Amino acid sequence: MATAAPKTPSPEIRSQIVASATKFFSRFGFHKTTMEEIARNIHKAKGLIYYYFRSKEELFNEVLRAELQAVKDELLVIVRSPDDAIHKITEYIRTRYELLNRAVNYHETLKADFFEKYHFVKDVRDDFDAFEQEQLTRIIREGSEDGYLQLRSIEPTVNVAMMIIKSIDIPLFLQDKYAEYEQTIVELLTMITRSFQNQRKE
């Protein structure tokens, strides 16, 4: 969805723009960043950005997409590792919070939810949610098939996990409670591990 304006003429310039935009969006946010300064920073005219991107919103989308793609990539390493499901799940959640804690553009869209703005960013966020749902389902299903986890059904478990994980995002990233909650999250992971171990077959 939402591809660039023409056929991406010069990839170098395009990525220069994205790099510059990332720098400013990350530091000042969407509204306090101007297209003018994004362009000036790479010694180009503002009009040029519109040769590569349809709008400021599309450019922000690109930045956000890249930010979340980096998180996805790192999480996939964990999901695809040969470890057991319990280890994967705890590592996934722990790493997820650690990485997202630094994803400031994602934070901004989280906050925007409260003002019911930033509709233009919905696709990227939905995509990330779908990714997470998929990965958690995969981990839990595999652990279940290996007989490592014993669950009555997978879907409700994933739903609950998603609800909790996403809910905690808000105090964590919008209210800066990462430091405060970090230890409790570790305790939560320990509890999950123990809970699964007690339910393990054999």
Place this chain on the structure above:
Amino acid sequence: MATAAPKTPSPEIRSQIVASATKFFSRFGFHKTTMEEIARNIHKAKGLIYYYFRSKEELFNEVLRAELQAVKDELLVIVRSPDDAIHKITEYIRTRYELLNRAVNYHETLKADFFEKYHFVKDVRDDFDAFEQEQLTRIIREGSEDGYLQLRSIEPTVNVAMMIIKSIDIPLFLQDKYAEYEQTIVELLTMITRSFQNQRKE
């Protein structure tokens, strides 16, 4: 902390004021409610309110305190019931969400957290948090002593529970996801129950 101005002259008038204030605060929120309309509603002069309350903030505090006290009272019925710990915990959480979902003045202070305002309401909110911490600890400890629950230690369990419960408050009450999450919360409670049952002694 923060008692009324004189020695509460006429309790009837005082509670009329609180009732009127509750009505307006609940419908229009703290800022869009004026002292004038609170007074006019009970056919009194605005100045009279200041004979019973120091300030608008103190009056709001009173309203919020009453709102949360009602929730506490209902929750205490559950905590003090003769049921087992698992039943108590699931009922506690389910009822808690149901009651708080209607506590609109509490919602407003929740939202205020994001704007770092409403400092004057901190005491009442902290009190409610302490209440919850206490009740959960009690339920879990009793369940633990009865051998009904088997936990390595109580404190981290309560911490995790509090973190999760309070985190979910935000999407639930500020983003109006109560309807959306209601079923998932039921699933969560089922999972908790099952988890405890699997760990039960004997």
Place this chain on the structure above:
DNA sequence: TATTTGACCAATAAACGAATTTGGTCAATT
């Protein structure tokens, strides 16, 4: 032809001051 520019415009936001509202006080009244 493929890029890049910069002047230009409409729309949004910021700045500003005037007018209004509102929280809070208090001397007078009941």
Place this chain on the structure above:
DNA sequence: AATTGACCAAATTCGTTTATTGGTCAAATA
């Protein structure tokens, strides 16, 4: 002791002006 209503300072709202900014495009460049 309880209640009022006029009064004030501070905050908020409102309307207007000014400045900024997202976006366009014809012309220039390479």
